[in-house]
Amino acid sequence: MGSPPIRISITGPESAGKSTLAAELAAHYGTVFVPEYARTYLEAHGPGYAPADLEAIARGQLAAEDAAAQQATKLLFCDTDLLVIKIWAENAFGTCPAWVEAELAHPRYALTLLLAPDLPWSPDPLREHPDPAQRWHFYNLYRAELVSRGWPFAEISGAPAQRIALARAAIDGLF
Numbered sequence: 597m598g599s600p601p602i603r604i605s606i607t608g609p610e611s612a613g614k615s616t617l618a619a620e621l622a623a624h625y626g627t628v629f630v631p632e633y634a635r636t637y638l639e640a641h642g643p644g645y646a647p648a649d650l651e652a653i654a655r656g657q658l659a660a661e662d663a664a665a666q667q668a669t670k671l672l673f674c675d676t677d678l679l680v681i682k683i684w685a686e687n688a689f690g691t692c693p694a695w696v697e698a699e700l701a702h703p704r705y706a707l708t709l710l711l712a713p714d715l716p717w718s719p720d721p722l723r724e725h726p727d728p729a730q731r732w733h734f735y736n737l738y739r740a741e742l743v744s745r746g747w748p749f750a751e752i753s754g755a756p757a758q759r760i761a762l763a764r765a766a767i768d769g770l771f
Contacts, residue, residue, distance in 0.1 A: 603674055605677040605708040606618050608752075612731070614632070614676060615632060616756075617752070621673050627670065627671045629664070630664045630675060657678070678700055679708075710739060714754065750765075
């Protein structure tokens, strides 16, 4: 068996283009991506959630990543990560589950692509924060977490073609 794939997280606020970019990058690099498990979970259980739901979503996301790693080639793109769960939990409930914090102490990704919310809002019944100021607030929270943890990340913004170019340059810089 070959070496495990290099994991790249794609994170950022709602409606920032994470799912689209994950699919496009996976296609470009000839590998698979991990869809956002929260969407699958909330579609099955309804849009309301409690702290226990966020923990189930976090565990589901990690399990989906590990399963996809078995199918991936050199790279594995992850649409969202536990950093999203941390910030989501703190915003919604004022606290993050201790085990999520403990998992975050062991980085899983060689690179995080932080997507700016500079694309138009795409309405969706599972999204909660359409206000541009809120979206930028969350972007700044993600950015501050990445900086404080010292994780390698690249900020991705602009029109779709620019986003792809920025993301590919950051990924290619890993090799």
